[in-house]
Amino acid sequence: MAKSGLLETCDALCETLTDAEDALTREIVTRLADKWSLWTLSVLAGAAGPMRFSRVMDQVEGISQKSLTKALRQLERDGLVTRKMFAEVPPRVEYAITPIGIEMLEQVAPLWTWAAKSVHRFQAARAKFDGG
Amino acid sequence: MAKSGLLETCDALCETLTDAEDALTREIVTRLADKWSLWTLSVLAGAAGPMRFSRVMDQVEGISQKSLTKALRQLERDGLVTRKMFAEVPPRVEYAITPIGIEMLEQVAPLWTWAAKSVHRFQAARAKFDGG
């Protein structure tokens, strides 16, 4: 049974994974679609260097403290960002994207570009569906 | 302000979109994270031709009728699959993937492949994080 069910080459690769590895792969891809994770990661990618928590929150418009904390923790756990704490008062914490995080964004970019280019086709399909 | 916040080339493209178009682009990408949509689409891609509802449900293990109906409707609305109804009793409905649907899977495949190849790096990162 195909685990990924995607195209053949990908399928062949996925067959070599254990169930746990397959689940993790799926989880990583799922994270891309997460409402905040990808956005947060790309903000860090766009910065010149490390960013403080509140600076990130400024740029990821509409995110709550709680959600940003959670997103950053997940990204850190997966090795996509680093977190450096300074023992100061008031506290200072700096986040930075890692090489793997950049790699990940590079994988997503063509997909996003394709979606942006195809947006008119989706609009047309929806108009047709909704109209009749 | 960058709308996508992704890499530069992608960013430049996204700047040319209206807010509605940008939101739709995001929505399309977000659909990838959906528990069932991508799986359903890939099942249809793997079939030789059109598939009946119940055949799809057999292959997408664990999905409920309700969720499959919803997933297929969304995919149809976005022009990724077609739905053909036959006025028979018992009813017969056939679903098939469209060229745009195949395009979309082709965009996702490299990303998925990368994630599968990188799975051990994620496991290592998590082990380090969880361990302390």
Place this chain on the structure above:
DNA sequence: GCGTGTACGCACCTTAAGGTAACCAATGGC
């Protein structure tokens, strides 16, 4: 002395997603 700024953790509430199960229509087989 007293408010201000920082990066959270925690408790609380609201909303949404998703699963289960029952119901439907018309026909053919027993």
Place this chain on the structure above:
DNA sequence: GCCATTGGTTACCTTAAGGTGCGTACACGC
């Protein structure tokens, strides 16, 4: 007659996601 078939729809319930707001540490400027 009675039941199974097929592709749904609907009502109901449980779980999870996500937002709001409060508490916290203490050094600084006024």
